[in-house]
Amino acid sequence: MTAEFVEPVPLIPHSVLFGNPSYLLPRISPDGARLLFLAPDDGVMNVWTAPVDRPDEATVLTRDRGRGIRTYGLCHDDRTLFHLRDENGDESWRLHLLDLVTGEERCATPFEGVQARVLAHNRWHPTTMLIGLNKDRRDLHDVYRLDLVTARLTKVAENPGYLSWIVDTDLRVRGGSAMKPDGGAAVYLDPPDDPDGAEPWLDVPYEDVMGTRVLGFARDGATCYLLSSIGANSSRLFAVDLATGRHTVLAEDPVYDVKQVEPDPLRHTPQAVLFAKDRDTWVYLDEEFGKDLGRIRGELALQGIDGEVYVDRGDRSDRLWTVSVVTGAGPVLYYLHDRADGRLRHLFSHQPELERYRLARMEPFEFTARDGVTVHGYVTWPPGAERRNLPAVVNVHGGPWARHTFAFDEEAQLLANRGYACVQVNYRGSTGYGKRFRNLGAKQWGAAMHTDLLDAVDHLVADGGVDAARVAIMGCSYGGYAALVGAAFTPSVFTCAIALCAPSNLLTMLAAGAPYRTPLRAFMAANVGDPETERDMLWERSPLSRVDDIAVPVLVAQGANDVRVPREEAEQIVAALAAKKLPHEYLLFPDEGHGLARPGNRETYYAAVERFLAEHLA
Numbered sequence: 264m265t266a267e268f269v270e271p272v273p274l275i276p277h278s279v280l281f282g283n284p285s286y287l288l289p290r291i292s293p294d295g296a297r298l299l300f301l302a303p304d305d306g307v308m309n310v311w312t313a314p315v316d317r318p319d320e321a322t323v324l325t326r327d328r329g330r331g332i333r334t335y336g337l338c339h340d341d342r343t344l345f346h347l348r349d350e351n352g353d354e355s356w357r358l359h360l361l362d363l364v365t366g367e368e369r370c371a372t373p374f375e376g377v378q379a380r381v382l383a384h385n386r387w388h389p390t391t392m393l394i395g396l397n398k399d400r401r402d403l404h405d406v407y408r409l410d411l412v413t414a415r416l417t418k419v420a421e422n423p424g425y426l427s428w429i430v431d432t433d434l435r436v437r438g439g440s441a442m443k444p445d446g447g448a449a450v451y452l453d454p455p456d457d458p459d460g461a462e463p464w465l466d467v468p469y470e471d472v473m474g475t476r477v478l479g480f481a482r483d484g485a486t487c488y489l490l491s492s493i494g495a496n497s498s499r500l501f502a503v504d505l506a507t508g509r510h511t512v513l514a515e516d517p518v519y520d521v522k523q524v525e526p527d528p529l530r531h532t533p534q535a536v537l538f539a540k541d542r543d544t545w546v547y548l549d550e551e552f553g554k555d556l557g558r559i560r561g562e563l564a565l566q567g568i569d570g571e572v573y574v575d576r577g578d579r580s581d582r583l584w585t586v587s588v589v590t591g592a593g594p595v596l597y598y599l600h601d602r603a604d605g606r607l608r609h610l611f612s613h614q615p616e617l618e619r620y621r622l623a624r625m626e627p628f629e630f631t632a633r634d635g636v637t638v639h640g641y642v643t644w645p646p647g648a649e650r651r652n653l654p655a656v657v658n659v660h661g662g663p664w665a666r667h668t669f670a671f672d673e674e675a676q677l678l679a680n681r682g683y684a685c686v687q688v689n690y691r692g693s694t695g696y697g698k699r700f701r702n703l704g705a706k707q708w709g710a711a712m713h714t715d716l717l718d719a720v721d722h723l724v725a726d727g728g729v730d731a732a733r734v735a736i737m738g739c740s741y742g743g744y745a746a747l748v749g750a751a752f753t754p755s756v757f758t759c760a761i762a763l764c765a766p767s768n769l770l771t772m773l774a775a776g777a778p779y780r781t782p783l784r785a786f787m788a789a790n791v792g793d794p795e796t797e798r799d800m801l802w803e804r805s806p807l808s809r810v811d812d813i814a815v816p817v818l819v820a821q822g823a824n825d826v827r828v829p830r831e832e833a834e835q836i837v838a839a840l841a842a843k844k845l846p847h848e849y850l851l852f853p854d855e856g857h858g859l860a861r862p863g864n865r866e867t868y869y870a871a872v873e874r875f876l877a878e879h880l881a
Contacts, residue, residue: 272647275620275680277873280673281865283308283331284613289585289597291315293386294341295578298585298599298610299324306862307331310344312363315583315599318610324361325368330860336381337577339389343411345371347379352856353824354378354777358394360411371409371416374398378779382406383430386528386579393419393434401778404428406436425451426782431480432531438464440476442782446789448472452487467493469789470702473664473694474498474520482531488513490521497697500524500536514546520695525552528576539668539695541627541639543571559586559600562607568596571669585610591669592624593617613671621646623679625669625687630722632691636703638715639696640688641667642723643675648682654733654880655684655723657716657749657757661740663704664790666693674869681873682881684729690715692790705790706797708741708769709748709804716745717756735880737761737872739858740828747806747817747836754814759879761818761872764828764857767836768808769801770794777826810839816846818875820868822855848875 287301287308298315301308304323308331313321324344325332335346344361358379361368372379372394380395390411395404399421406420406428420428425439429452438451452464467475474492478500481488489501489510499515514521514536523537527549534549535556547553559572570590578584586598586607594612601608612618625641632638644650656678660667667687678685689696690712692704704712716736723729736749736757743765750760766772773787773794788794792801802808817840821833830851840847850871852864859865 272621272645272680273619275617275622275676277677277866277869278862279614279616279620280677281869282862285615286597286611286613288335289610290337290575291578291583291585291599292337292341293339293577293579295580295583297337299335299337299344300597301332301335308333310335310346310361324363325359330854333860336384338384338392338411339386339579340411341389345381345392347381349856351824351854352822352858352860354826354856356380358409360414369414371414372396376401378404378777380404382428383434385432385434387432388434391434393430393436395428397779402781404779406430408434424782427476429477431484432482433484437480440467442472442785444785445469446472446785448475450475450477452477465489465491470698472786473701474698478524479526479531482529486532488524488533490524492520492698496699497521500533502533513548516544518697519544520697522695525574527552528579528581539666542669555584555600555602558605559598559607563588570596574600589670590624591671592622593671595671620680622676625667625672625675627669628722630719632711632715632718634711636691636700636715638688638690638719640686640719641669641675642687642728643672643679643685644728645679645682645684650684650728652730653684653728654682655686655720655729655735656876656880657686657688657720657734657736659716659736659738659742659745660687660689660693661738661742662694663690663692663708663712663741664694664701666695668695677869677873678876681876683735683876684723686719686723686729688716688719690719706792706800708744708791709752709806713745713748713752716749717753720756733758733880735759735761735876737763738765739763740765743828744806748804750813750815750817751806751809752812754812757815759816759818759875761820761875762833762836763820763859763868764822764825765819765832765836766805766828767832768805770798770805771835772828772832773801775829775831780827807836807839810836810843810845813840813843813845816848816875816879818848818850818871820850820859820871821852822857822859823851823853824855825857827857 283303289300309325311321332346347356358371382393384392392409403422408417420436424441429438446469448467449463450465454461471492478488490498492498498520500513502511519538522539525535534552536546538544570588573587575585584600588596594614594617597610599608623643623646629639666689675685724731736746743762746760746762749757837849
């Protein structure tokens with residue numbers, strides 16, 4: 264009997280997965296004349312432009328030489344490009360403006376340690392932007408009007424305690440949302456000049472706070488659109504008549520929350536609603552929009568392409584759309600769609616070099632947790648390998664108020680390409696599955712949220728696909744915390760752990776952070792724990808409290824300028840590991856914040872991850 268020959272899968276270089284993408288975020292200018300996108304210039308992501316019908320004639324517009332541009336837009340004056348940059352990951356975002364006619368670039372918010380947030384800009388006010396600045400009080404963002412012609416900033420609203428602002432299409436500040444001491448929220452709409460003592464327009468209970476918010480207003484100003492889970496399990500889309508207060512449900516699902524609403528660019532009325540299930544499910548409220556998306560899907564199907572489709576509608580005439588297609592088993596594909604003739608023209612993919620390699624597709628799975636709760640997730644299996652007794656890495660998402668979705672995931676591709684099953688669990692507390700599931704995660708850090716990960720491993724081991732003796736755990740932010748919990752609380756389950764930007768002591772984590780995160784403290788107390796009344800519980804849920812129980816190797820990585828999880832969180836666990844002479848490695852990146860943005864740092868980190876897993880797991 265001869266053994267079956269399995270052709271080896273070529274290894275994908277780290278530079279291809281974690282270096283700069285070749286292209287990112289293509290958009291059409293408001294006048295329909297330009298194509299803009301992000302691409303590397305001298306190794307740094309910058310904004311490029313080309314005539315919309317000649318993308319091969321692109322030229323670079325910006326000259327950032329730092330961490331690269333990730334957020335940009337073109338204003339409706341048809342000559343101003345804006346983008347945001349911070350200092351080495353410190354989240355002190357500054358707004359930069361580039362005049363496309365003169366080539367002059369200026370910083371519109373040149374304030375030390377101040378964070379700028381773009382609140383609103385639209386076609387009806389082409390030379391005005393509303394931005395939030397925490398210039399006067401570091402814990403609150405006031406509203407400023409920015410005149411794009413003169414670059415003058417004028418304060419138009421002082422923050423009375425809002426976590427977020429509500430603005431209409433005429434750039435009028437209509438109110439905001441404030442956290443309540445119990446972790447709920449109060450939404451104020453058109454409050455009186457003196458808001459002290461004013462009754463909220465909407466009182467949001469704690470259990471609904473993550474599924475309820477005002478999306479915006481119709482252009483006529485008579486209707487606002489509200490996402491709300493109040494009185495239901497999942498968030499629903501409502502149209503609210505502001506004169507009568509009547510609420511009309513436009514879209515709902517009994518289990519899944521609304522993920523995205525596609526507005527009509529002229530009337531600002533919803534045209535479609537997206538529910539992210541295992542795969543996307545669209546509900547069309549506008550027949551013509553549904554036909555357009557149907558034509559795009561039909562063209563892709565003729566090419567044998569199965570993927571999630573997203574559109575960007577920057578062209579004021581709404582004739583030209585840029586289309587992003589996520590197949591999950593290849594690079595993100597970008598197209599130009601002309602609604603006038605229905606044509607779909609391929610522009611480029613986000614990383615063409617990936618097309619040379621055999622990639623894996625995320626596959627949904629579900630299991631029943633030990634308390635009977637149904638939990639969903641995805642597994643990315645090594646391509647070409649028999650799904651029997653494979654080494655696996657539990658790759659935990661951050662947040663934790665987020666979720667894994669069907670996507671192209673660089674980490675999953677690296678792990679699958681190197682022969683590991685990548686297990687991504689939407690543990691309780693994850694968003695998208697309704698408030699009951701989300702609120703099951705309240706104060707369950709290191710407890711039921713963690714046992715969901717253990718139950719996922721048990722499920723895959725019982726199915727025979729995963730070798731129980733070769734399972735690692737890794738993640739960033741909350742995912743890094745979960746990795747440290749895995750090493751400290753359940754070291755018999757995991758062979759090793761990798762923690763990036765990870766809280767190690769919940770007490771010090773909750774006490775630290777940037778001042779502008781102060782309004783979130785009531786929310787964090789309700790969902791993680793209250794340091795005033797639950798100090799013992801928070802310490803017991805901290806990996807640092809059980810460092811003596813760590814019996815597996817740990818790789819810790821940290822950005823030195825992280826304002827969400829300060830470097831002290833990494834260094835106190837590293838110091839404890841060193842004092843106990845426990846096996847560990849530590850990588851500190853001096854020019855990063857929360858997560859890694861620079862390609863060189865990303866490649867260094869993932870080279871260490873690969874080596875660490877090969878040494879301790881494979």
